[in-house]
Amino acid sequence: MHLGGWLEDRLRWRAADAFLRHKAVPIVRHGYVYYFGGITLFLFVVQVVTGLLLLMYYKPTAEAAHDSIRFITSKVQFGWLVRSVHSWAANLMVFWVFAHMFGAFFVGAYRRPREVTWISGTLLLFITMTFGFTGYLLPWNTLAYFATKVGTEIVGAVPLVGHGLLVLLRGGEDVTEATLNRFFGIHVAILPLLTTMLLGFHLFLVQLHGMSRPESRGPARSVAFVPNFVLREALIWVIGLGVLATLAVLLPWPVGERADPLAPAPAGIRPEWYFVFMFQTLKLIPPHVLGIEGERLGILAFMLAALVLLAVPLLEHDDRKTRARRIALALGIFAVLYMAGMTIVGYLVP
Amino acid sequence: MRIFARLALVGLAVGAVWFAHARPIPAAPAPAATPAAPSPARPFDSCVDCHRNLGGRLAAPALRIADDIHVKRGFSCAACHGGDPRAAGLEAMDPKKGFVGKPKPAQLPTLCGNCHSKPEVMRRFNPNIPTDEVARFFTSVHGQKLLKGDTRVATCTSCHGVHPILAVSDSKSPVFPTNVPATCARCHADAQYMKPYGIATTQYAEYQASVHGEALLKRGSKQAPTCNDCHGNHGAAPPGVTSVANVCAQCHGSQRDLFVRSPHKAAYEAAGLPQCTVCHSNHKIVQPSDAMVGAAAPAVCAQCHAEGSKGAASARAIRTALEDLKTSMASAADVVARAENAGMDMTDAKLPLSDAQTQLILARNLVHSLSLREVQSAATEGVGLSQRAADFGRAALAEIAFRRRGLIFALAVLVILALGLYLKIRAMPGPSASS
Numbered sequence: 001m002h003l004g005g006w007l008e009d010r011l012r013w014r015a016a017d018a019f020l021r022h023k024a025v026p027i028v029r030h031g032y033v034y035y036f037g038g039i040t041l042f043l044f045v046v047q048v049v050t051g052l053l054l055l056m057y058y059k060p061t062a063e064a065a066h067d068s069i070r071f072i073t074s075k076v077q078f079g080w081l082v083r084s085v086h087s088w089a090a091n092l093m094v095f096w097v098f099a100h101m102f103g104a105f106f107v108g109a110y111r112r113p114r115e116v117t118w119i120s121g122t123l124l125l126f127i128t129m130t131f132g133f134t135g136y137l138l139p140w141n142t143l144a145y146f147a148t149k150v151g152t153e154i155v156g157a158v159p160l161v162g163h164g165l166l167v168l169l170r171g172g173e174d175v176t177e178a179t180l181n182r183f184f185g186i187h188v189a190i191l192p193l194l195t196t197m198l199l200g201f202h203l204f205l206v207q208l209h210g211m212s213r214p215e216s217r218g219p220a221r222s223v224a225f226v227p228n229f230v231l232r233e234a235l236i237w238v239i240g241l242g243v244l245a246t247l248a249v250l251l252p253w254p255v256g257e258r259a260d261p262l263a264p265a266p267a268g269i270r271p272e273w274y275f276v277f278m279f280q281t282l283k284l285i286p287p288h289v290l291g292i293e294g295e296r297l298g299i300l301a302f303m304l305a306a307l308v309l310l311a312v313p314l315l316e317h318d319d320r321k322t323r324a325r326r327i328a329l330a331l332g333i334f335a336v337l338y339m340a341g342m343t344i345v346g347y348l349v350p
Numbered sequence: 351m352r353i354f355a356r357l358a359l360v361g362l363a364v365g366a367v368w369f370a371h372a373r374p375i376p377a378a379p380a381p382a383a384t385p386a387a388p389s390p391a392r393p394f395d396s397c398v399d400c401h402r403n404l405g406g407r408l409a410a411p412a413l414r415i416a417d418d419i420h421v422k423r424g425f426s427c428a429a430c431h432g433g434d435p436r437a438a439g440l441e442a443m444d445p446k447k448g449f450v451g452k453p454k455p456a457q458l459p460t461l462c463g464n465c466h467s468k469p470e471v472m473r474r475f476n477p478n479i480p481t482d483e484v485a486r487f488f489t490s491v492h493g494q495k496l497l498k499g500d501t502r503v504a505t506c507t508s509c510h511g512v513h514p515i516l517a518v519s520d521s522k523s524p525v526f527p528t529n530v531p532a533t534c535a536r537c538h539a540d541a542q543y544m545k546p547y548g549i550a551t552t553q554y555a556e557y558q559a560s561v562h563g564e565a566l567l568k569r570g571s572k573q574a575p576t577c578n579d580c581h582g583n584h585g586a587a588p589p590g591v592t593s594v595a596n597v598c599a600q601c602h603g604s605q606r607d608l609f610v611r612s613p614h615k616a617a618y619e620a621a622g623l624p625q626c627t628v629c630h631s632n633h634k635i636v637q638p639s640d641a642m643v644g645a646a647a648p649a650v651c652a653q654c655h656a657e658g659s660k661g662a663a664s665a666r667a668i669r670t671a672l673e674d675l676k677t678s679m680a681s682a683a684d685v686v687a688r689a690e691n692a693g694m695d696m697t698d699a700k701l702p703l704s705d706a707q708t709q710l711i712l713a714r715n716l717v718h719s720l721s722l723r724e725v726q727s728a729a730t731e732g733v734g735l736s737q738r739a740a741d742f743g744r745a746a747l748a749e750i751a752f753r754r755r756g757l758i759f760a761l762a763v764l765v766i767l768a769l770g771l772y773l774k775i776r777a778m779p780g781p782s783a784s785s
Binding site for chain 2: 027070073074080081221222223227228231232234235238239241242245246249250251252254255
């Protein structure tokens, strides 16, 4: 028995092969959005590989964390490349997760039967942001330390459970080594486990239902998933790898100064760019609105927005161009403009 | 009737002041009785109550007296002026009740000393306050001249003010550190007033332009020395030529230690030169620079050491050692900055660079020893540290170049791969109708 037959007997891989050979991807207007998910997946793979390499040298203690990152970037062979690629890929991944989410939203890919695909994707978006939040602290540098302090303080303002959440996140009342340990555990164990399960489920659903075909004019056309779509995706991944390498070499991610919890917070502390729109919003809300503390109101609004995002398929499910669809599109455009605008304001206004 | 009563009161007060002025200046101040212990609450004080309503010069002391440190501690006008503040009328100023009126300048040291020279009195208010001010005053140039009958010199109230006398720690006090230069300048910058003494009146202007003046007056740094830190306060006198270094050593101890073991010490003493101020000036002490060292002007060494002399050669060699170290540090800093700007972690390079800076400070300080060997030793060590920092910087720049070459190679491979994929995609059949 040759190897193929031996494997077929045990793995039934020809069924998967047949499935992929018959799988087709629709050709539609704005079809490029189909590649956003693939780019995100590529960046996630890069994160897993570089993250595992960093794990071999990183030491999650307040005393050693910063030195271990410096050791990686200055002494470990190609450590600088691994670390820089990990940091850049993390930021690009957040960007492409958002792009993928908005792309799927605007082509209406959340409608029946893909509601659960949307919900799993939205949860992956939240997980990706948590990845970014927890990973940012790990180098234990000044900016990360104080940004985490501010970030967790914002969590502490969540109504009713805020203080409990703050203590849970920080592992105490303040940002200390306990916080670093906690964030490390969340970053390298809990989130990867959740992501792997949720991503597997998300990809399974994508295969189960196929690519969404939005309302479009003209006859329905498609290309084969293998090899046409896969080759196009591969081309994008190759370009992505080139961009990542260029960024990592020409703009190596800085290590920063070691965090000193006793030092005053430096001026202009702000969170990572993907949280700036929220941070800026909270800054602009008056201290009290209708008798409610402004910050709490802002956090409630963002929590509500997250719930609405999860519930999009339940709120707008008609395939025809209804009023609800138009409102959803308008809200989506507003959300993109608001996030981009607030992020820009956050960087321009001191 | 009220106007007549007021006029009578004014007349009596003026008379009392005139009487006080008319008293002869004692050859040596006679001790006066210590005032009674202050009463915690003063329900009635006829001095303040009457003088407040007199207007003009006579009202001024009463209007501002509440801020006086002595009044705040429970003393009344009578503590200095005598009399009975409990008496409601002019009898409060009855000489029989101890009223002395306005003390004459010559009487002030003794008057103030009634309390301030007595530890048993002063410890009730501040156990740590010195009680030798009056004794020191009479050792000062001011005090000596006063003893000789010169009443134009400064006495207690000339510097501390009067009505109110504020605590020294009060920023409005004329003797608060930042106010001292202007207080001294009231007399010492007045050319007309100082004419009889034949001393310069440029000290204040020079101090303002000095590094100390800038620190104190512009930056408000109370650590910076003011007039009394070098001249003394109550015992104010110019430091003698042999004690200048000790005065400066209150802050610049290391420099003094180096100076006293240098060949300059004996040479200056022999020539009657005032140590530190020969090179650094006295009131106009500017930020020292390496240009002060060398064989030609503006180097201060050239004031005494003629070109071609052994001293000039030594000065030139010291300057060269300093300049070599600075050049080496600047070169290293440039390399390190270029590597850092390119995103390299230069912490390892910054440590030796920082140590080199320390060596430069040390070498500059060692100039006070006038020992070429010691200066060169410190500078050479600094040059070595700079070169170590530069080596880190050069290695980082080489690493950047290596990374960029690697990137070009990697991108070339990726471009070929992408091109291959692109051509393959182009060659594949186009879309088909969906089922």
